[in-house]
Amino acid sequence: MSRRSRGLVATWAEIQRQQQRQEEAQRRAWAQHQREQERQQRAAERAAARSRREQQAAYRQRREDDARRRTEELDRQAEALRNLLVTGCASQAFNPDELKRPERVExxxxxxxxxPVPMPDPGAYQPRQGGWVLGGSRQAQEQARARYEHDWHAAQAAEAQRQRQLAAYQQQYQRWADEQLAAIRRHNTEIGELVTALGRGEPGAVVEYFTAALYASRGWPDDFPRQVSASFDPAARQLVLNWELPGQTVVPEASAVRYMPSADRDKEVRRPAAERRALYRDVLAQCVLLVLRDLFAADRxxxxxxxxxxGFVDDTDPATGHRAQVFLVTVMVSRTDFDRLSLAQVSAPECLVDGLRGQLSDRPDRRAGVRPARLPGEAGRAVVSHGAGMEPDLYEMDPVEFEELVADLFRAMGMQAVTTSRSGDGGVDVDALDPDPIRGGKIVVQVKRxxxxxxxxxxxDLYGTVQSTGANKGVLITTSSFGPGSHAFANGKPLTLVQGTELVDLLHRHGLSGRLGAAPRPAESGLDEEPEGEPDEATVLGLTWSGDVALDVCALVCRGSRVLGEDWFVFFNNPRTPDGSVRMARGSGRDRAAIQVCFERLPQRSDRLVLVAAVDPEAGPGADLSGFTDARIRLSDPAGTAADELDVSDGRTGETALVLGSFRKRxxxxxxxxxxxxxxxxxLAALVEEYGIEVE
Structure with missing residues (x-):
């Protein structure tokens, strides 16, 4: 019994030891697991901290690089101002031949x-089994022959119509080209007459020529003002002029930009006042010497x-507090004295004051003026002024201000003129009355910016307005140009078309200001511009439908359900987008309307091209879309090769505009x-308003 008891005790003790070993192993495993987790957490924290430090370092580097770039730009601006005279003298002198226009037209x-309209291929009309002569049923052969003959006659009719339209368009073009060429020759003749009058020393020709030379100067910075008043004294053979100089803001207030990491912001280091004043004074002297150089160099x-x-600045006179011309520089110099100078080597202020005995304000920053040696009005001749103030960009002008400017032009021409209200104006923007008893009368004016x-x-539309209002004349003024079709329609009618370049010339001739901004100007040819890119990049969306309803087909380039802007709504009055990616096109073959699209060139921010159709209220007054049936959009290349056809919904009674569908970017x-x-x-007005276009 005792031996068995000892055996049980030993067994029990062994079990206890095994349990203790297992528990100890579990405790060690758990402790190892805890240590591993802590190690991984510490490693993750170190990695996160390292990543934060790297991100912070990268962020700081970006901010410092940006500050350095801004500093370099400030340095470039200051260096350009210091080298203004040297750069200007390196430019080519004005040549009167530059005023002439080449005798060529678009x-x-x-x-x-x-x-040409493609003719149908007989092989495409043969029955599936056999041809017209051998095999197949006689009925199938007759049906195939009938389809071919029908399509052949239709293609022949379309080709005949194309040839008639082509001949008519070529006649329109020829008339337009002859008019353009005649206008160019008249212009060049006037330039020749100006040069002849200049050689005779006629004051008007002298002033016109030399002011043109100043405006055409390639050495004068584009952002500097160009306001001039001038007259010519033929007895003294002296040109007297006032020229506007840039204000002190032309010199940057900051000399450098520093990034402050502690505050996470940029700090501009101000340019010392003495340095800024000295640089501005140097700029004024350089400007005056550059103007003198341009004038004498142009005197061939x-x-x-x-x-x-x-030289003056258009600013507040500190003595009166009123807006006035404050003269900061004045000089009277002979050609002999000026020819002795080597402008590339001189110190501009010293050259102006000591070399040419001119006057330069000691404190131009405080508008401390000088007394002009001689003013244009003292030359005993009429004073011609151009460019008063910074001329407004007609492209960017508010529509109401643009209409008021046109009204001011008519008033400056001796007429009575008022702008109309924005609603219910019947298509008239300005009402004018010419008091001349012979050629005068009521004039309706429309403006197209x-x-x-x-x-x-x-x-x-303008001609219809002239007839409906009983006006004597209609004037259409635009900042762009007109094509040959417009000139052909206006020929022989009481209509006057004024394009952008003519408008600017009229404004200047009557003491008003305006310019066609830095954006590329519309082609002076008057022909529709072709979109950039190769023609084979485009897809023609041709629309066909049954019924006699006359439609205007339009397109909106959108992001979501909002059009990118008014310029991105392509319709009869805006035939193309600014980049030319979407434009109105002529329908070919069966197409009754067409729009040409370069999908690859649509703006990146756009994701939708919406096609719409609306009843033409002039061609079909009172009509609706009930006659718009069996409609399809035919996709083809510019050569007319069809790629696909898309069905669109039929119109319904009472509706006058319809969303045909939209191309959406995946x-x-x-x-x-x-x-x-x-x-x-x-x-159409209600439709486009939903896409964000305001309709007057």
Whole structure:
């Protein structure tokens, strides 16, 4: 019994030891697991801290790089100001031949009218089994032959119509080209007459020529003002002029930019006041010397013996507190004295004051003025002024201000003129009355602040307004240009078309200001501009439908349900987008309307091209879309090769505008067509308002 008892005790003790060993192993494993987790957490924290330090370092580096770039830009601006005279003297002197225009016009481009209508291929009409002679059923052969003959006659009729339209368009072009060439020759003749009068020393010709030389100077910075008043004293052979100088803001207040990491902001280091004042004074002296250089360099006819030049800033006179011209520089210099100078080597202030005995304000920053040696009015001749103040950009001007400017122009021309209210104006922007008893009468004026060529429909609209209001004349004024179709329609009618360049000239001639801004100007040719890119990049969306309803087909380039801007709404009065990626096109073959699209060139921010159709209220007054049936959009290349056809919804009674569908951009860059169908009883205006376009 005792031996068995000892065995049980030993067994029990062994079990206890095993349990203790297992528990100890579990405790060690758990402790190891805890240590491993702590190690991983510490490693993650170190990695996160390292990543934060790297991100902070990268962020700081970016901010410091940005501050350095801004500092370098400030240095470049200051260096450009210091070298203003040297840079200007390196530019080519003005040549009167630059005023002449080359005797060439835009070549004739018929576009789609120059592409013959393709004739149907007989092979495409043969029955599936056999041909017209052998095999197949006789009925199938007759049906195939009938389809072929029908399509052949239709193609022949379309080709005959194309040839008639092409001939008419070529006649329009030729008339327009002859008018353009005649205008160029008249302009060049006037330049020749100006040069002849200049050689005779006629004061008007002298002033006109030398002010043109100053405006055409390639050495004068674009952002500097160009306001001038001038007259010519023929007895002294002296040109007397006032020229506007840049204000002190032309010199940057900051000399450097520093990034402050502790505050996480940029700090501009102010340029010392003495340095800024000295640099501004140097800029004024350089400007005056550069103007003198441009004048004497342009005098290829020996007209000028001397120049009296006064430089002013258009600012507040500290003595009166009123806006006035404060003269900061004045000099009277003979050609002989000026020719002795080596402008590339001089110190501008010393040259002006000591070398030419001129006056330069000691404190131009405080508008401490000088007394002009001679003013233009003292030359005993009429004073000609150009460019008063910074001329407004007609492209960017508020529409109401633009209409008021046009009214001011008519008033400056001796007429009575008022702008109309923004609603209910009947298509009239300015009402004018010419008091002349012979050629005068009521004039209705429309203004189009366009960048693209004005379509002929706008000219037709103006003519309708002239007839409906009983006016004697209609004037259409635009910041862009007119095509040959517009000029052909206006020929022989009481209509006057004024394009952008002519408008600017009229404004200047009557003491008003305006410019066509830095953006590329519309082509002076008047022909529709072709979009950038190769023609084969484009897709033609041709619309066909049954019924006699006349439609206007339009397109909106959108992001979501909002159009990118008014310029991105392509319709009869805006025939193309600013980048030319979408434009109106001529329908070919069966197409009754067409729009040409370069999908690859649509703006990156756009994701939708919406196609809409609306009843033309002039061609079909009172009509609705009930006659718009069996409609399809035919996709083809510019050569007319069809790629696909898309069905669109039919119109409904009472609706006058319809969303045909939209091309929507997928994530991979492809464009898919989504069928529309929503109609609008209130017409195109109600439709486009939903896409964010304000309709007056």
């Amino acid at each position: 070549p004739f481009d018929p576009g789609q009218l120059g592409v 006819f020996g007209v000028l013996d001397s120049v009296a030049l006064n 366009y960048r693209n060529t004005v379509p002929p429909s706008a000219v037709r 994530a991979n860059g492809d464009w898919d067509f989504v069928l529309g169908g929503r109609g609008y009883p209130d017409g």
